Every structure is written in C-alpha cells, then in structure tokens.
Amino acid sequence: MKERLFWILKNYGISDRIAKAFLEIPREGFLVKRYPSSYVYEDIVLVSYDDGEVYSTSSQPSLMAMFMEWAGLDEGMKVLEIGGGTGYNAAVMSRVVGKKGLVVTIEYFEKVCRIAQENMRRLGIENVVVVCGDGYYGVSDLAPYDVILATVGVDEVPEHWFRQLKDGGRVIVPINMKLSERQPAFLFVKKGNYLEGGYKLETRFIKAGGNLGNLLERNRKLLKDFPFRKAIQVPRLHVFVELVDLLTRRLTRVNGIFYYVGSEGVVEFLDDEMRIYGDAPEIESLLFQWEECGYRSFEHLVLHIGYNVLSHISCTI
Known part of the structure; x- marks a missing residue:
C-alpha cells in the first residue's frame, strides 16, 4: 500500500527524497479513528481524531508533499509547522530534514497535542518537538526557521511568524478569505521587510483556533x-x-x-x-x-x- 502512495506522489512530480519519506512513516500510527488498511495509504484526507468536541484530520498526502516541495524542504533545515494535529505530517518532514534538521510543530487543541507527543515518543522520533499552544505566536525559543508551513487555514500571516523566519525563508500557508470564504494557499519568501509571493492553489483545511482564526x-x-x-x-x-x-x-x-x-x-x-x-x-x-x-x-x-x-x-x- 505504501508503495502505491509513493508512485501517486511521483506522478505529481514529487522528488524521491520527499516521496520516500512517506514510505518511512506509518500513517495508521497517527489515526485514533480506525480505517481499513486499504484506505490508509490512499491519497485522501482522513479523520485522525474526533471526540465530538475536537476534530483533527490527516491531510491529503499529495497536498502535503507539494507544500514540502514548494518550501524546498531539504536535509538539515529547521521547520515550524502550524497545526500539527496528531503529528503525521511533522513525522514525515522529520525524515526529509534528517537527523541534522528539526521540525517544530504546534497544535492548538491540547488533547490532540498530547496524542502527537505520545506518537513521537512511541515511534522514537527525536527530531520533532511538539508544542501545545496558539500557533499565532509561533515558537520563538527555537527560531529562526528556514520554513514555516501551515496545515490549517489561518486569517493572516502574523508578525510573530515573520520575525521567526530567516531572511530568504519560505512560508506555505492557506489563508481564510473573509469575503468569498475560499481558502487559497500561498507561497511567500521573506525579503527584507516583506513577504513576497503569491497564489498556488485552492485548499480546504480545518480553520485554525485561537488568534489565527x-x-x-x-x-x-x-x-x-x-x-x-x-x-x-x-x-x-x-x-x-x-x-x-x-x-x-x-x-x-x-x-x-x-x-x-x-x-x-x-x-x-x-x-x-x-x-x-x-x-x-x-x-x-x-x-x-x-x-x-x-x-x-x-x-x-x-x-x-x-x-x-x-x-x-x-x-x-
């Protein structure tokens, strides 16, 4: 099943390094909700946690792979992920950045965040730091970052992110449009006092909690x-x-x-x-x-x- 997902990603033009990372991480290990094994490695969104009050999903793998590709994710990079969920995407990125790299992922809902922390511990993933809190503020203690990647829809790219990003660093972010209720994803590069860039494609992520929403x-x-x-x-x-x-x-x-x-x-x-x-x-x-x-x-x-x-x-x- 994993091999099939690998070839699906390759058909999207995803590099070997990123596509292979999806082979190394068991997606089923991040799903509190159980699915038939044939579903787990389909290129689809899956509900990873739902207790009737808090809801989390495992994003479509091809979309996450494209985000990583656009970010230029590579070995040794430091990444800040906004909206970590139960941790699957952060775990995949941990394989892309390798042992010399670091993934910092922040999740707003504490009960989901604790599950992500336990998942990393159980799988022995040491180059992921899971932080429970409001992603609006980023994680300044571990800045600066080469990449900031959001896997939730946000209302803005806050100044906290901008300050925590290296000059020349990239931001991949779905933004909640207030008028049309669309959620397009954008790629920006930090240049001096600006984030410069533009539109990439349409998405539909869970909207962020806290100040990001x-x-x-x-x-x-x-x-x-x-x-x-x-x-x-x-x-x-x-x-x-x-x-x-x-x-x-x-x-x-x-x-x-x-x-x-x-x-x-x-x-x-x-x-x-x-x-x-x-x-x-x-x-x-x-x-x-x-x-x-x-x-x-x-x-x-x-x-x-x-x-x-x-x-x-x-x-x-």
Whole structure:
C-alpha cells in the first residue's frame, strides 16, 4: 500500500527524497479513528481524531508533499509547522530534514497535542518537538526557521511568524478569505521587510483556533469614528477587498459590511463604492497600484506583504 502512495506522489512530480519519506512513516500510527488498511495509504484526507468536541484530520498526502516541495524542504533545515494535529505530517518532514534538521510543530487543541507527543515518543522520533499552544505566536525559543508551513487555514500571516523566519525563508500557508470564504494557499519568501509571493492553489483545511482564526473580531475592537472625507467608485470592488484582506491584515465586518481599520482612518466597502473616513493612505496607494495592474485578482499578482512598512502589489508578466 505504501508503495502505491509513493508512485501517486511521483506522478505529481514529487522528488524521491520527499516521496520516500512517506514510505518511512506509518500513517495508521497517527489515526485514533480506525480505517481499513486499504484506505490508509490512499491519497485522501482522513479523520485522525474526533471526540465530538475536537476534530483533527490527516491531510491529503499529495497536498502535503507539494507544500514540502514548494518550501524546498531539504536535509538539515529547521521547520515550524502550524497545526500539527496528531503529528503525521511533522513525522514525515522529520525524515526529509534528517537527523541534522528539526521540525517544530504546534497544535492548538491540547488533547490532540498530547496524542502527537505520545506518537513521537512511541515511534522514537527525536527530531520533532511538539508544542501545545496558539500557533499565532509561533515558537520563538527555537527560531529562526528556514520554513514555516501551515496545515490549517489561518486569517493572516502574523508578525510573530515573520520575525521567526530567516531572511530568504519560505512560508506555505492557506489563508481564510473573509469575503468569498475560499481558502487559497500561498507561497511567500521573506525579503527584507516583506513577504513576497503569491497564489498556488485552492485548499480546504480545518480553520485554525485561537488568534489565527479571529482576525475580524480582533480588528473590530480597533474601530473608531473618523470624519467622512470622500467616496470612490471602484470596479470589481469585491476583488479589491480580498487584496486588502491579504495585504493589510486590517479587515473587519460589522452588520455584514466590511471595513478596513487603519490607525488614521476607516474605509467602508459597499457594493461598488468605498467610503473613506479620516485618512487611509495605505488603501489609496493599493487602489492606484491595482488600477495600474488592470484590476487583476490576487491569483494573477505578486503580493508584497509589509511588516512595519506599507504593503504593495506588482503585476505578473
């Protein structure tokens, strides 16, 4: 069965090093829920834990292998995984990075985290550290990381991750889109004060708990009143709102209406018009850049997510 999975991964263009790692780790050892052996090594999502309150899955192997491939995962690397579940993916990555490498995996739900810790102990996997906690904060004690890889849908790439990533390091992350409820995965590379990169493919992961899954609520608390300044007609406004979501991490929603929450102003997004209260230079700059790029959706743009600098976009060729 494992050999069949190996060839499935090879058909996706996965390198031998990563595909062979899936042969070395018993997937059934990470499943609290039992399945027929014929299911375990199919290229499908499996429920790994479900007690009626907490739910965890073992992700589709081909998708995880592609994440590892895009991350350039290799021997000796240090990896931070967000959303470790019962530990299967971290165990596979432990074989890819080898004895000189390290995988740090953080799981929000403590009862699932404890199962992952026991799985690593039982299988004698020594180059995986399982941390119980909110992945929003990363794991600073073991930073910096060559790769940060998220296996849950998150609302943003927080500054904690950015600071814990090496310059030139990569982030693979599915992001929860608040307007369309899509969950596209992105590949970013850290360059100076920015994460630069863009869209890879559509996914459907479990949404993260904790601060990684409550951005709208956190931003709602920052709303303040500012005087009305102007209204701007915007074509394909819904596309622009999704760019604002990705690039600024300042979106919230009140009574079904989305708002950008800035330190100097607020922007209200209506059907085809945005209304600016106070000053919102970040939004007006992004709007100009987006117009220059022909009003394209995020799938066809290069995103430059800034940390303590303004984000911007550039057009793909």
